[in-house]
Amino acid sequence: MSRKIFTSLLILKQRTLVLSLVSCVSILSCTQKKESIKKDPLEFSHNILDYHISPKDSLDKSGLMFSDQGAWFAYSLPKKESHKIGFSGPFLMTQQNGIWSSPNLSVFNFTIDNHEQPLLDFNEDLKSQNSYASHLEQLFENKNVVVKQDLVFMSGHTALQRVKITNISNTQIVINTNIKGSLSDIGIRLSKKNNTVSLHSEKSKAIGHILVKNNIEHIDILDENSLYSIQLKTINLQPNTSNEIIISHSFIFPEYSWNNEKNKILNTNFDTVLNSKKVEKKAQIKSLLTNRRPQFKKEKYARVLAKAHLTLQNNWRIPAGAIKHEGLFPSYHYKWFNGFWSWDSWKHAVGLSYFNPDLAKKQIRLMFEFQDDDGFVADCVFRDTLIEKHNYRDTKPPLSAWAVSKIFEKDKDLSFIKVLYPKLKKYHYWWYQKRDHDNDGLCEYGSTDGSLIAAKWESGMDNAIRFDHSEILKNSENAYSLNQESVDLNAYLYAEKHYLAQLASALKMPEDATQFQLEAKQLRGKIQSQFYDEKDGWFYDTNLEGTAFIKGEGSEGWTMLWANAATNKQASAVKNKMMNPKKFFTKVPFQTMSADHQKFDPLNGYWRGPNWLDQAYFGVKALRNYGFNEEANNATIQILEGAEGLLDQGPSIRENYHPLTGKGLHAQNFSWSAAHIIMLLLKN
Template sequence: MKNYRLALWGIVGLLWLGSTSCSQQTGNEQSSESTVISNQLTRSNFPNTLNLQGIPKDTSDLSVSSFSDMGAWHSFALPPEKDSVLTGKFIGPYLLGRKNGRWLSSSLMGLWVKDAKLQPITFQTEKSVYLPGTLIQELSHPDFSVTLQLIFHSSRTALVRAHVQNTSQEEQKLTVGWQGDVLYENTTLKESREGIQIHFKDQDLIAAVHTPTLVEVSVQNQNPSYDLTSETRLLAPQESADFFVAQITAFNQEEYNREKITLEEVWQQPNKSFEANEQRWNQYTQSLLNQVNTTDSSQQQLAVKALNTLMNNWRSPAGELLHDGLFPSYAYRGFHGFWAWDSWKHAAALSLFAPDLAKNQMRSMFDYQNAAGMIPDCIFRDTLIEKHNWRDTKPPLSAWAVWKIYEQDQDTSFIKEMFPKLIKYHQWWYQDRDHNQNQIAEYGSTDGTRIAAAWESGMDNAVRFDQAEMLKNHDTAWSLNQESVDLNAFLSAEKNYLIAMAGLLRENTIREQLQKENQELIKVLQKEFYDSASGYFYDRTLTSQALIKVQGPEAWIPLWAKIATQTQAKKTAEIIVNKDKFSTYLPFPTLAADHSEFDPTKGYWRGPVWLDQAWFALKGMKNYGFASEADSLATLLFSRAEGLMNSPQPIRENYHPINGKGLNAHHFSWSAAHILLWLTEE
């Protein structure tokens, strides 16, 4: 173990030199972190893409960002480097058991080390770093050095390794232990054979701290805290040793017991978990960067920040969430569930580096497909806290997402699994959302409310719906009294993806029927939803079939779906690049800037820039040969959006089109997803 400390110190030292390429490393700076994939970028090249340093002011403080992995429902942060009180401690965990996340502790696993006289040894923090998949701290002392590393071994268990080296010229006797406090109210700490357990009165959680060796433990419940002695070791000069602790967060006794059994196996060779973590995250990083179409270090950093954003929002099966999936944002109240539209976008991006997780993200929503074929808008772990939303669904991008996954791994078995479900969902739109049965669908709801129908579009308060009314189709289906161009363009694209799948599966009858339907649909969209006078696509009313002339991102979808004529695409692109319309300081606002209702402060869809909608426009423009215009707008978008490039600030839900400021939720998954889709675009 003697060389381990020196190797890892080389990694961390290299990080602070600002290395962006393995080719810049000298032989002395090479380490296990940088040689797993020879002569290629690994996670070591991407330190602190997100700022995870901070101390929560209270249990509900969402200003401190945190790290999780493996779909864990708890996460951790780094202490500020100059905070001596928290030296040797990781902040947290932050618990995601209920609707609103809570900090269980300022530090539940704090390292302490005592000398031969059992006097505390005081360390200084030299460096703190967040690498993809791990948190690392470097501590110093005249006679010792410590490298602390935190990873997730499973979806319920985090591991910490303290690598302690005797840097003196004398033998040293050390006693090592762990301590922590509990901020969360309504908790009780109890001693256990492995360490401590934490029981909650208002959460269906069991938390615990375990060590592989335990000498002594004490618990204090008045101001909840614990202290445990792990073991005593003799270290020869320059000798090092590893000490371990684990933190479990489980939803029930069965899960907790399973983790205890798993940990007994882990403790036999705990370093294997750290090696597996490094290998997996290097694979994620390399798989993604191999598809990023640039060697620009700033864009590579952005890609890895987006990867980290997605994985920090990963949640494993729990309660009524039957498969893995991603939250829209762990750091925003009310976003602790899976949403349909979000899931399709997440899956498309996840396929770039984690196709199995992408497949489960798709399955997580289709687990709830009803007999009619509908997919709910969103689902949650605990329906006693939050009910699944069956009032509406979301735009049909599921077939697109499944096909994106197939493009990555060529797994026809997944196509075979999903195809009948996708067909059923596709047909549902025409059964429940086609009021006059003319094969042109409308957004709608199951409860007859206009607000749910607007939610179904994904563009909740878009101006185009301001005058819309509801029409009853049957007892559980209502439509807006307008046919939306984006919805039907999505359906056209979905038909094309289903046609491709049918070809793979030799479902010739279905393929021929879809081809016929799509030919007719494209004709209608080109002829009846486009206004040649203004050069733009619009929704239209059901009764008079008059166009609803509000210029928003819905008109970009026909370009993305490749159903516009070349002339129509050219005219639409001219409006997109118009500085009075959509080429604002930060391009692609969700309402034309010259519209009287344009006001980015009045909600999601009256001006803010959403990166998913920007991607539809950029991709659509490229489809029709306007690549240079698209690239120019993309450059403005990425360079002017606050904190997006060359910054550890989180990726935001949307952005202000006039000043580029980040708006609404932090660490937003579908923004990260569409960043990756653009950066890997051919």
């Protein structure tokens, strides 16, 4: 081979090597870029819930709604057939247990050429619609302009919308902007004052305000005060320049100042608000992702945690009316769940404690505002008692000390438990004063009004088969019990004694701590012997005398394991039944009753077969308490994989699931389901 040919080949090889290295660097750079996006916690919330809905009427709940900062109103992304530039809504939870104010309260109309030519065509120019835990956004583009629309909640009173128009053509564009909207027939009328359109409701004390920060030419209120039109001054947009339009929607209850909120709106920078919300949500989601159990590090589990986080966020409400602290609805999507329930609140608080302990504490305080002098805590309470009354007919299972203890584990706030401890202690002993018919140290569910239905509600498992033949007994004035002692109630009380002992120790109250530990030791022996059927290998409710089991295997059977109150032998027997595919290890494991029972009916029985994720979590934690970690891991995976849509992008988290088919049942966007998904996947 000649030197000339050799040199040419060498140069060719070097060039090939350089190209290969450049290609590898490029691929590596792309890979790193993709990995960095995946590592941004906010990205896991990207379109995790499908917010697309163009409501057909004021009661249309066929889609999901986005809210933040505890606001009592929410928005969605319009479907393509809406042809309107703007966001769907707002959906108002300020009145009538949730109702759409309008299909689109603020429609943006952009025209050019003396108002004759539309600047945008919704269907042709819409390029993307995106949702994140921090905000909603829409992007439009044609040969002349790029239009970006964002919506973010500035506070629990106000949502800001920004429309940013960029001229990408080579010539100046003269843009005419009109913002208009009409109200559904829901008892709201419009008025105007200066540059603000106000919304006054016949059915709510909350007053709405629409404020545009740009130069307004004129505002018109039309059609018997149900339609408004805001004409902005003409925009002369030069090539490669942008212009922003900022509009706010506020809904203010009389407890708050509109003037203060208005000043904040006028002095707030949109990007500052949006970036602060992005930082807030990133930090919250990151705190969930970094605390996962090692077995659940896959991306699908990160996504479902982001979905759970966003579900809790959408159900968050600030104080208003009779409600004095922030808290979470069970579900904004179901009209009868626009309130605050006690055992829901305890569960929400534990889920919140992993990423927002301050809100978790407010959720606890909310319910203890409704504690009577004797210690009783109301079952459920509402903002507007003209819509729905507080329920004092019963309380709910005692899980409040568990919740407070779990919050304290996260933030070590002694001032919080110092305030709550006496309330928890009073509530704990209330059970023994008002719900122990035969004074044997074992409690029963009951009611304050002597009704059987309220007594069943007190269990939280309203129509569970163990209550099919229950009767009501009077203990004293306004205190009634069922004629059976319940294993789950006494397991919860056993666990509470340990949690109260821990809190007492933290508060340096050794006598209280010792007393609760002694009571727990005594109670443990009672419930191990009375509620456990050696032959069946299961825990059941019994009659008052403790001489007969109330048969029918249900999820209450593993609460003894959740409370760490069972012997190892008992726990092993219960575990074997839990892992039996014919009984509880179904497609969505650990449902409310055994699949081989003749009354098992998930589609027609609220607590007679469906899988509630709180009960499923108690089952998984029960296994972990006794070292059955492989079974617990397998059950967790099967719960999440088997529940329809849970790991998918788009569908909401449901109230409960069919254990055999996985079908989502009852309410959407259910808070305690979301809270227990967090508990299932995270450590501690």
